[in-house]
Amino acid sequence: MGTMEIQRRTGKGKPTIWRWQDRFTRAGVDGLLRDATRPSRKPPLAPDVIERVVAMTLSEPPGEVTHWTGRATAKAAGVSHRSVQRIWAAHGLKPHRIRTFKLSSDPKFAANVQDIVGLYVDPPEHALVLSVDEKRQIQALDRTQPGLPMKRGRCGTMTHDYKRHGTTTLFAALDVLEGKVIDQCMARHRHQEFIRFLNHINRQTPADRDLHLIVDNYATHKHPRVRVWLERHPQFHFHFTPTSASWLNAVEGFFAKLTKQRLKRGVFKGIVDLQAAINRYLAETNDNPKPFTWTADPDAIIEKVRRGK
Numbered sequence: 001m002g003t004m005e006i007q008r009r010t011g012k013g014k015p016t017i018w019r020w021q022d023r024f025t026r027a028g029v030d031g032l033l034r035d036a037t038r039p040s041r042k043p044p045l046a047p048d049v050i051e052r053v054v055a056m057t058l059s060e061p062p063g064e065v066t067h068w069t070g071r072a073t074a075k076a077a078g079v080s081h082r083s084v085q086r087i088w089a090a091h092g093l094k095p096h097r098i099r100t101f102k103l104s105s106d107p108k109f110a111a112n113v114q115d116i117v118g119l120y121v122d123p124p125e126h127a128l129v130l131s132v133d134e135k136r137q138i139q140a141l142d143r144t145q146p147g148l149p150m151k152r153g154r155c156g157t158m159t160h161d162y163k164r165h166g167t168t169t170l171f172a173a174l175d176v177l178e179g180k181v182i183d184q185c186m187a188r189h190r191h192q193e194f195i196r197f198l199n200h201i202n203r204q205t206p207a208d209r210d211l212h213l214i215v216d217n218y219a220t221h222k223h224p225r226v227r228v229w230l231e232r233h234p235q236f237h238f239h240f241t242p243t244s245a246s247w248l249n250a251v252e253g254f255f256a257k258l259t260k261q262r263l264k265r266g267v268f269k270g271i272v273d274l275q276a277a278i279n280r281y282l283a284e285t286n287d288n289p290k291p292f293t294w295t296a297d298p299d300a301i302i303e304k305v306r307r308g309k
Helices: 003-012 013-033 046-059 070-077 081-091 109-121 189-202 224-232 251-263 270-288 298-308
Strands: 127-143 162-175 181-186 211-214 236-240
Touching: 003 013, 013 211, 046 070, 046 081, 070 081, 109 211, 109 236, 109 298, 127 189, 127 251, 127 270, 162 189, 162 251, 162 270, 181 189, 189 224, 251 270
Parallel strands: 127 211, 211 236
Antiparallel strands: 127 162, 162 181
16 A cells, blocks of 8 residues: 555554555564664663662761662762662662561560460360450540541641640450450559459450450559459460560551541540540441451461571
């Protein structure tokens, strides 16, 4: 076909058609099977420049700064900011990020992990497994000015400053098998309040069932009066998480959801308003409970801690 007919059928311009005709003339059909290579507008960075940028990123920056930024690295290496970003992406370097960690120093770490994971995976028959902890110092925060709701093209707003109206402590016991939560809000978090919460659990659970409580190593949980209370209630059995390993406690995940979904953006006029909001959220959770499912391999956890040490 002629050039005009090809242009009419394809809707392409004449320069495009001429280029394809020229490629067919020089290379035949094989020349049409792939796009022609085009030279880069900028020459690629030399390997020694890339190595220098990587080595610089992995070393300590000069002065009192703690890490390299993209613009500081570009200025020191004599390349563009975008070039530094491409090098970091190619080598998986993210100097602006840092990940925190904490290795447990508990000598009984492996035994405690296996004990607690065993309760999650294979709970005892005719018994309840409760993950127990307290979320301390929940603040009743009120904003100094009303915010605006979200709308198209703009996120919701709230003032950065706030008014404090006091704090409350939420005691919670998550039933691992059913997903329901036994809760109680109190002003403080001493051993007296913890014993009151244990009595509350005792009233809310069947009298003929053993209760296995997973708790952390907070001093309140090991107070002498708490031990005396446990001696008077032999159906209660405490299982302590290893030190610096509160993430083993399933109720911590519930606390994270509570904070993210209800507390973080909440506006509370006082302690009563805060406690009422918490109670409503817990009521919704108990109306649609979701059982806790443990999926991590305990042997892999123990091996990671051993390797970290």
